[in-house]
Amino acid sequence: MDLGADRRGVDMGPSALRYAGLAATLDSIGRSYTDAGDLSVSHAEERDPETRDPRAKYLDEIESVCGRLADEVADAVATNDLPLVLGGDHSIAIGSLAGSAREASLGAIWFDAHSDVNTPETTPSGNVHGMPLAAALGWGSFADTPWANAPTLREENVVLVGLRSVDDPERERIRESDVTAFTMSDIDERGVVDVTEDALDIATRDVDGVHVSLDLDWLDPRHAPGVGTPVRGGVTYREAHSALETVAERESMLRSLEVVEANPILDSHNETAELGVELLASALGKRVL
Structure with a gap:
């Protein structure tokens, strides 16, 4: 899906990840899997982006996709699958969180350059991929859109890791909330493993499981050029692997996992999708020894 973004191409992200060898990688680490295929998504050219709210483009279409995705995620969790x-753009996280939080208390870790807590009232762009966490928490006018909410997701169990591009209204809202935010400065000062361990401690406290959302723009553009909203100064290749390896150490609490914002049009030789696959493998237990 690319309806939540303002640059085309991210809708080909799932294909790029598959082409990068996701299935073979899962096989190599002994993980059995079922590829459930793609959800159908409307083409932007066929729709009016401002049908419901000009401040949140394509919201009707995003609701349709995320509602179906929430059901898929909830069904997988119900059968003890991960x-x-x-x-796809990060607006799909609205569906991932809603489905994972169904009938269970949930924490969330957000590996991202951006905080994604804009609302239709604060967004400078109208792009919903900058709003999914606010939607899940029911902030702003999202309080009146129950389809977007993850009611068992509490602010005190939400952790943002590696921030370096935050809009002023987002900064104010985070400071007023119980959400925990670690910036790149925290990673620079403390190291990515310590920060990730703290994030896991917070996100998993008194919940049934945790959702991990990996936006590939979390990495520095030198390592992940194929993303729609690159921001200089991100984590390195090794830091990213160390963080996801740390996540794998708490796999018993891992309830759902997603990787977003791979854009092969902007990539070089599919290297960003290949890196995404490597990082997923680290999150699922792959080690050098």
Whole structure:
């Protein structure tokens, strides 16, 4: 899906991840899997982006996709499977979180350059991929859109890791909330493993499981050029692997996992999708020895 973004191409992210060898990688680490295929998504050219709210483009279409995705995620969790969601722009996280939080208390870790807590009232762009966490928490006018909410997701169990591009209204809202935010400065000062361990402690406290959302723009553009909203100064290749390896150490609490924002049009030789596959493998237990 690319309806939540303002640059085309991210809708080909799932194909790029598959082409990068996701299935073979899962086989190599002994993980059995079922590829449930793609959800159908409307083409932007066929729709009016401002049908419901000009401040949140394509919201009707995003609701349709995320509602179906929430059902898929909830069904997977109900059969004791781990749903691995491939994006697509980050607005799909509205569905991932809603499905994972169904009938269970949930924490969330957000590996991202951006905080994604804009609302239709604060967004500078109208792009919903900058709003999914606010939607899940019911902030702003999202309080009146129950389809977007993850009611068992509490602010005190939400952790943002590696922030370096935050809009002023987002900064104010985070400071007023119980959400925990670690910036790149925290990673620079403390190291990515310590920060990730703290994030896991917070996100998993008194919940049934945790959702991990990996936006590939979390990495520095030198390592992940194929993303729609690159921001200089991100984590390195090794830091990213160390963080996801740390996540794997708490796999018993991992309830759902997603990777988003791979854009092969902007990539070089599919290297960003290949890196995404490597990082998923680290999150699912792959080690050098």
